[in-house]
Amino acid sequence: MGEVLTMRTRLRPYRAVLASRVRAQRSYRASFALDLGSSLLIGIVELAEIWVLFHNVIELGGLEFTQILLVFGLADFAFSLADLSFGHCDNLPVYLRAGTLDVFYLRPQPLLLQLITSDISLRRLARAAVGLAAMVVGLTINEIDWGPRAIALVGLAIVSGYVMFAAMFVWAGGLQFFLVDGAEMTNAFVYGGRYAATQPASVWSRPLQAVFGFFFPMAFTGFLPVIALLGLDGPAWLPSWLGWCAPLAALWAWGMALLCWRWGVRHYRGGGG
Amino acid sequence: MRSTARIFWRLLEAGFRRQSAYRLAALGGLVANATFGLLKVAVLFATVRAAGGELHGYDVGLMSSYIWLSQGLLGSVNLFGRSDLALRIKDGDIAIDFLRPVDVQAATIVTEVGQSLFSLIPRGIPSVVLGAVVVGMDMPATAGPYLLGAVSLLLGITISSATVYLIAVAGFWVVEVRGLQILYMVVSGFLAGLFVPIRLFPRWLELLATLTPFPSMMMHPIDILSGRVDLGGATLLLAMQVAWLATLGVVGHALTRAGRRQLEVQGG
Numbered sequence: 158m159g160e161v162l163t164m165r166t167r168l169r170p171y172r173a174v175l176a177s178r179v180r181a182q183r184s185y186r187a188s189f190a191l192d193l194g195s196s197l198l199i200g201i202v203e204l205a206e207i208w209v210l211f212h213n214v215i216e217l218g219g220l221e222f223t224q225i226l227l228v229f230g231l232a233d234f235a236f237s238l239a240d241l242s243f244g245h246c247d248n249l250p251v252y253l254r255a256g257t258l259d260v261f262y263l264r265p266q267p268l269l270l271q272l273i274t275s276d277i278s279l280r281r282l283a284r285a286a287v288g289l290a291a292m293v294v295g296l297t298i299n300e301i302d303w304g305p306r307a308i309a310l311v312g313l314a315i316v317s318g319y320v321m322f323a324a325m326f327v328w329a330g331g332l333q334f335f336l337v338d339g340a341e342m343t344n345a346f347v348y349g350g351r352y353a354a355t356q357p358a359s360v361w362s363r364p365l366q367a368v369f370g371f372f373f374p375m376a377f378t379g380f381l382p383v384i385a386l387l388g389l390d391g392p393a394w395l396p397s398w399l400g401w402c403a404p405l406a407a408l409w410a411w412g413m414a415l416l417c418w419r420w421g422v423r424h425y426r427g428g429g430g
Numbered sequence: 431m432r433s434t435a436r437i438f439w440r441l442l443e444a445g446f447r448r449q450s451a452y453r454l455a456a457l458g459g460l461v462a463n464a465t466f467g468l469l470k471v472a473v474l475f476a477t478v479r480a481a482g483g484e485l486h487g488y489d490v491g492l493m494s495s496y497i498w499l500s501q502g503l504l505g506s507v508n509l510f511g512r513s514d515l516a517l518r519i520k521d522g523d524i525a526i527d528f529l530r531p532v533d534v535q536a537a538t539i540v541t542e543v544g545q546s547l548f549s550l551i552p553r554g555i556p557s558v559v560l561g562a563v564v565v566g567m568d569m570p571a572t573a574g575p576y577l578l579g580a581v582s583l584l585l586g587i588t589i590s591s592a593t594v595y596l597i598a599v600a601g602f603w604v605v606e607v608r609g610l611q612i613l614y615m616v617v618s619g620f621l622a623g624l625f626v627p628i629r630l631f632p633r634w635l636e637l638l639a640t641l642t643p644f645p646s647m648m649m650h651p652i653d654i655l656s657g658r659v660d661l662g663g664a665t666l667l668l669a670m671q672v673a674w675l676a677t678l679g680v681v682g683h684a685l686t687r688a689g690r691r692q693l694e695v696q697g698g
Contacts, residue, residue, distance in 0.1 A: 198616050199612075202616050209626045209631055213485055214477055336458065339457060340455075341455065341461070345464075346465065360476035362472060
């Protein structure tokens with residue numbers, strides 16, 4: 158009982174900050190509505206990019222549009238949720254340049270936890286809705302042998318996908334301590350990773366499979382679970398049984414993320430002043 | 431007249447030099463260009479092959495030129511909608527700009543064009559070279575497409591700056607232009623043909639895209655540079671670009687004048 162209570166007291170500051178951020182965003186109603194609208198449009202345009210290709214061909218990398226819709230849905234839903242809760246790690250270079258990061262050091266809480274809970278971008282819910290809709294449609298119109306196996310696979314994919322994309326944001330954050338104004342270098346893999354995750358990984362060349370299949374395990378967020386679910390064959394390096402290994406990939410991604418974060422924080426010498 | 435030209439030349443130079451200070455950012459941009467480029471190669475080549483080796487006039491070689499030229503232009507064509515001017519309008523610094531004896535619209539656009547032209551050196555040209563060496567691409571063998579393409583490229587960059595200028599001056603009426611910037615970012619990349627050439631769009635969507643200035647920023651220069659269109663086609667595309675630049679220039683001028691009367695700066 159006592160332990161539960163201390164846990165709650167410990168979490169209270171984070172909850173207070175998050176609640177204030179939520180209230181702040183909802184208080185400017187017109188601006189919030191516009192933000193939601195733009196965010197929805199981002200999701201729709203990203204789906205349109207894929208749809209336009211399938212307007213020209215029936216099958217791409219062994220997948221039809223209904224099947225790629227499911228890949229897109231799983232990956233984009235997971236990415237949007239990670240973006241909602243971890244996306245503001247992208248602001249780290251701004252804090253570093255302005256020296257405002259030092260304020261975080263004054264508080265008796267872990268730096269990473271403070272940074273993550275310093276904001277929450279509710280507008281990204283609209284984008285998550287696009288991913289969710291694509292996923293639900295994909296799960297409905299594809300022929301799936303529903304049972305405990307299929308449900309477990311989809312559940313694992315969503316949770317692991319979220320965890321993997323979150324790790325990407327933290328990984329990028331850790332490297333910002335070195336890059337400062339070279340954030341585009343990590344964006345290439347965070348946002349490039351999102352782009353890769355919504356593609357059929359079977360069209361990738363070997364180097365791309367190595368980078369976005371394993372090093373940054375983006376194929377595990379959508380493509381591999383989907384081919385395992387639909388009973389399709391994957392390319393040589395990415396067999397369909399790997400779809401079940403998404404939690405392992407998530408573990409790897411977080412290992413790498415925390416290592417980079419620690420490395421970055423140790424490198425940081427303060428903004429002076 | 432000559433002194434005005436000299437002022438704008440100096441501004442162009444200043445923009446160019448300013449951009450050259452961010453070397454690591456340029457390297458980061460190149461890494462991003464290459465990564466997205468290779469992913470585009472994978473998915474678009476697969477699309478061309480799935481269509482039987484040719485799709486709306488695109489074979490693998492032409493698709494490769496499209497991909498690497500579009501990646502190369504990524505740092506030079508403003509598809510983000512952000513500009514320094516938007517910040518200056520928000521915090522009132524624009525009042526100082528109005529006191530200067532140069533046209534605010536022209537000075538803003540020229541400076542940004544200078545920055546964009548510099549970005550061609552660390553990001554644009556290396557992206558194209560990388561594509562040519564690693565993936566291989568078909569480029570025209572005659573000088574014509576390159577000459578017209580260079581003109582079209584300059585027009586495209588200027589059109590993007592002139593459009594982003596409109597978003598910034600919207601700040602005279604609405605306090606926060608961030609929503610507009612995001613909207614611009616979402617729509618511009620797609621309709622400018624950054625992810626998929628607009629020829630592959632369904633007919634209605636391609637038509638919709640040509641009714642906006644976005645294809646003039648990126649798709650048209652690429653069509654001319656890669657030799658996808660012949661001389662007649664190139665002339666038509668250039669005429670469209672000139673028409674768009676003139677329209678955007680006139681609208682921007684009118685909005686600047688109206689906004690100047692609207693402007694109210696607090697404090698002193």
